[in-house]
Amino acid sequence: MSETSRVRVYLGCSLDGCIAGPDNDLSFLMEQAPEPDGEPGPDAGLGFAEFLEQVGALLMGRNTYEVPLKYDAWHYGDRPVLVATHRELPPAPQGGTAWAVQGDIVQLIAQAKEAAGDKDVYLDGGDLVRQALDAGLVDAICLTFLPLILGRGIRLWEGLQSRTDLEFDPPVVHGGRMVQVTARVKRRG
């Protein structure tokens, strides 16, 4: 485990902070960033490939893990994907590597950093992101705002308890339609 390994969040959401619609419906993501095969992949010119190059391991919740399984898709290459779950895990598609992990958020992130070596941890999924923010364990966050206000849906921030101070990088437009906001977490003296 490297001391320089950072915990990074990389998420797409509506301007009102929805990472999914009601009942985990992701159709608003798919219509905004479709891939040629109609699959809701994260790499739609959003710098995901560059981001992923710095990632040594992923940590995600069970629901997040199951999204690519539905499409027999896998965007993470041979990077280990740690899935927080107490249930048996379906194997990752396309020769990917995934294993189940358990523990509180501190233990989960320690395991992910161990797996990431000297690279970063890509933390994904609303529940784990909120837990890690509340525990002060997130180092950087990249939000890609899709050009809509969804209204009803699953909000990334709902249930968050703690304040996190940030420093923004200059925002960018992607594909002429989306706005990407990147921030580093500011540590207090």
Next chain:
Amino acid sequence: MSETSRVRVYLGCSLDGCIAGPDNDLSFLMEQAPEPDGEPGPDAGLGFAEFLEQVGALLMGRNTYEVPLKYDAWHYGDRPVLVATHRELPPAPQGGTAWAVQGDIVQLIAQAKEAAGDKDVYLDGGDLVRQALDAGLVDAICLTFLPLILGRGIRLWEGLQSRTDLEFDPPVVHGGRMVQVTARVKRRG
């Protein structure tokens, strides 16, 4: 009332969409964009003056109206401010003009457009913004994200019911610290 008068939202919020902390606490706004007199004015290099030049009238809720009153501040010059309230209205400070209006959101916005003449309506306050979004009555929205995730607070989007499709303008950084995202509402054919 002009056909070209637009309804525009101009708000500051945390990255997690809080327009106030618990109990309407605005200290996180004040600490981010303080004015020399310590007053939480909206004009902190955020293009507010340029925005206001295009505004003919304001429409806001009672709680929003009472914020500047606490500081004996008034940022709206001689523009009429319509306040949605059934109670008696304290006079606007500094010679400002404010009057009480009643009705549903359609009626309120019609009154504000009437007052705005050929200029725009500045719609302010979480409740009215949500009602106007749900009714399809907002034309443009400008959010200035302050560099923090507040955690607990009053979220702009909470309770929203309807989807609104947007087109983003290029985002900008203000004061090296804040990110401003401007969007026009996309009307469906």
